[in-house]
Amino acid sequence: MTIFEAILLTIVTASTPLLLAALGELVVERAGVLNLGVEGMMVMGAACGFAGAVTFDSTLAGILCGILAGMVLALVFAIAVLGLAVNQVAAGLALTILGLGLSGLIGQPFVGAQREVIAHLSLPVLSDLPVVGRLVFGEDAFVYISLAATATVAWFLARSRAGLTLRAVGENHGSAHALGLPVLKTRLLAILFGGAMAGLAGVYLSLVYTRFWSPGMTAGRGWIAVALVVFAGWRPGVLLIGAYLFGAATVLQLHAQAAGFGLPSQALAALPYLATIVALVLLSLGRKGASVAPGSLGQPFAPDR
Amino acid sequence: MRIELLPRRNVSLAARILAPLAALAVSFVIGGLILAAMGRSPASAFDVYVVQSLSDGWALQQLALKATPLAIIAVGLSFCFRANLWNIGAEGQYIVGALCGGWIALITHGSDAGAWVLPAMLLAGIVGGALWALVAAGLKVVFGVSEILTSLMLVYVAEYWLDYLVRGPWRDPKGFNFPQTVTFDPSATLPMLGGELTVHAGVVIAIVVVLVAAFILRFSLFGYRLRVTGEAPRAARFAGFSPVATTLAVFAISGGLAGLAGVIEVSGSIGQLKPSISPGYGFTAIIVAFLGRLDPIGILIASLAMALTILGGEAAQIALRVPFDFTRAFQGILLIAILVADSLVTYRLRISAGRRAAA
Numbered sequence A: 001m002t003i004f005e006a007i008l009l010t011i012v013t014a015s016t017p018l019l020l021a022a023l024g025e026l027v028v029e030r031a032g033v034l035n036l037g038v039e040g041m042m043v044m045g046a047a048c049g050f051a052g053a054v055t056f057d058s059t060l061a062g063i064l065c066g067i068l069a070g071m072v073l074a075l076v077f078a079i080a081v082l083g084l085a086v087n088q089v090a091a092g093l094a095l096t097i098l099g100l101g102l103s104g105l106i107g108q109p110f111v112g113a114q115r116e117v118i119a120h121l122s123l124p125v126l127s128d129l130p131v132v133g134r135l136v137f138g139e140d141a142f143v144y145i146s147l148a149a150t151a152t153v154a155w156f157l158a159r160s161r162a163g164l165t166l167r168a169v170g171e172n173h174g175s176a177h178a179l180g181l182p183v184l185k186t187r188l189l190a191i192l193f194g195g196a197m198a199g200l201a202g203v204y205l206s207l208v209y210t211r212f213w214s215p216g217m218t219a220g221r222g223w224i225a226v227a228l229v230v231f232a233g234w235r236p237g238v239l240l241i242g243a244y245l246f247g248a249a250t251v252l253q254l255h256a257q258a259a260g261f262g263l264p265s266q267a268l269a270a271l272p273y274l275a276t277i278v279a280l281v282l283l284s285l286g287r288k289g290a291s292v293a294p295g296s297l298g299q300p301f302a303p304d305r
Numbered sequence B: 001m002r003i004e005l006l007p008r009r010n011v012s013l014a015a016r017i018l019a020p021l022a023a024l025a026v027s028f029v030i031g032g033l034i035l036a037a038m039g040r041s042p043a044s045a046f047d048v049y050v051v052q053s054l055s056d057g058w059a060l061q062q063l064a065l066k067a068t069p070l071a072i073i074a075v076g077l078s079f080c081f082r083a084n085l086w087n088i089g090a091e092g093q094y095i096v097g098a099l100c101g102g103w104i105a106l107i108t109h110g111s112d113a114g115a116w117v118l119p120a121m122l123l124a125g126i127v128g129g130a131l132w133a134l135v136a137a138g139l140k141v142v143f144g145v146s147e148i149l150t151s152l153m154l155v156y157v158a159e160y161w162l163d164y165l166v167r168g169p170w171r172d173p174k175g176f177n178f179p180q181t182v183t184f185d186p187s188a189t190l191p192m193l194g195g196e197l198t199v200h201a202g203v204v205i206a207i208v209v210v211l212v213a214a215f216i217l218r219f220s221l222f223g224y225r226l227r228v229t230g231e232a233p234r235a236a237r238f239a240g241f242s243p244v245a246t247t248l249a250v251f252a253i254s255g256g257l258a259g260l261a262g263v264i265e266v267s268g269s270i271g272q273l274k275p276s277i278s279p280g281y282g283f284t285a286i287i288v289a290f291l292g293r294l295d296p297i298g299i300l301i302a303s304l305a306m307a308l309t310i311l312g313g314e315a316a317q318i319a320l321r322v323p324f325d326f327t328r329a330f331q332g333i334l335l336i337a338i339l340v341a342d343s344l345v346t347y348r349l350r351i352s353a354g355r356r357a358a359a
Helices: A003-030 A038-055 A059-083 A088-110 A132-137 A141-159 A161-171 A173-178 A183-209 A221-231 A236-259 A265-269 A271-287 B013-037 B042-055 B057-082 B090-107 B117-143 B147-167 B202-219 B221-231 B233-238 B243-270 B281-291 B296-319 B325-346
Strands: B002-007 B347-352
Touching (some): A003 A236, A141 A161, A161 A173, A183 A221, A221 A236, A236 A265, A265 A271, A265 B147, B057 B202, B057 B243, B202 B296, B221 B243, B281 B296
């Protein structure tokens, strides 16, 4: 395997958790809810996923535990913001603080444990093709799931009746309610989906990316996922490109650190965060102020009658 | 089933004061349950966290020291949150403030520079923190970029910046390769309050900040303007309150105060710069601001309550081998409980069985 091939493979690994988490948040935001707790749900997914996989000695059990952990946190968020009209920004922050703490407690007995490499797709002939073989036909299941999920979400939002309802709820919850659309139910389902995806993204980090658990291992990836949704203009297709561009930047930054270049390692490590800011600025320049955010994003909804 | 939120007509003062206390009580119960699930005795944990931290003079002074940065940062954040603007990067502004103040301490190290060093450090901290916050505010007013994301991303940048400086150019050459700067000179260290006290002058600064902020928010036009901007942005615009000026002002205030807290911590409590100079004060202060109902006096009380969780958390690490993560989890639970309690004060919840009537 050439270095070039190895870099491409690591880019896929670095991008997949971002794509998974951001895809969930995209659906949540299209339903008009801003959940800033992605980081907390993701790190809970990583801790519970790892704990589940080690305890039951099964990757599948780990995946289920991680998804469930993300959904439980999301449910807490949903009860607060949907049931009690709590400020969404504050509730999301609380979720992140809670998730970072709780995951540390849950993961503590598992510090130092290691999981083996999970199975990768292996097709006769195809997986052995030069350059593209491993890259296209030899990835792990998460990668294919993330790509399939992107296509499904894109189809769901653009083509399905339920997706239309979800978008209507997000654009103008007042009108949607007047039309008899179930605003709170739609949002509840969207938030739970977001939690499941963030949990799955966390599982990927601890079971595939590092294969061990360390406290706070998400290192801001949940926040970057939130930024990616803005960057993508709330469109799944662009989100896919954004996540992969971002993953590529992260991996190349690591290689630049290894190669030296005379820059301090801290400057390179700070790059993904600076890149996020720059990307958001460039994007808003391109849009010239016209906002494409869902109309009801972040506003609490309390039906008057 | 159908859930309705009905706004309460008039909310008594007692309810407003009792809500945070109820939230605190609920969080204690949930925290106790978590500890019990971890196989620790909630009773002995309560003893370590609360009783011991409040029972001797030394611990009470430590409490005041821990509450100082929390109160200063949270007062600044209350300006932002009142205007419905979300500076969540106070941790970064705190670090940059500490860096700028620490820089003055380092360049005057070993010289016989006099009494101007300390005021210059505090000023540099305020300016540094304010400028760091204004990056996020500027990007918001010029490009419309979400201040939530940029202020948070800048926390990571500030952390790496500090890490680079104390491992690289600012490292103490005689420090056996430890990543830390020289110990600050006495002229660059906040004085103790004298007598038997182990409390430095930062505590006094915190009280002054609280009183000044309380005056501004209650009695000045600026305080009124923040309330209008937050609660009725359209009315604020009709009244001629520029949203751009408000945004820049509240970010400068909150960043400046976070920076001030940073300098106070390094010059009063730590005495040098290290890779880690905060147990997450900038994030905990967000909870303090809400627990104190965005009111400076309330924040002062809330900062003592949160300082108790930090102090108790550190004691519990040793006495009960409960990881500090428990304290973080507890803080998250507390924030959710406060928000829910606030909502229940504002709204009456009516749950009725059966399906919704036709709209």
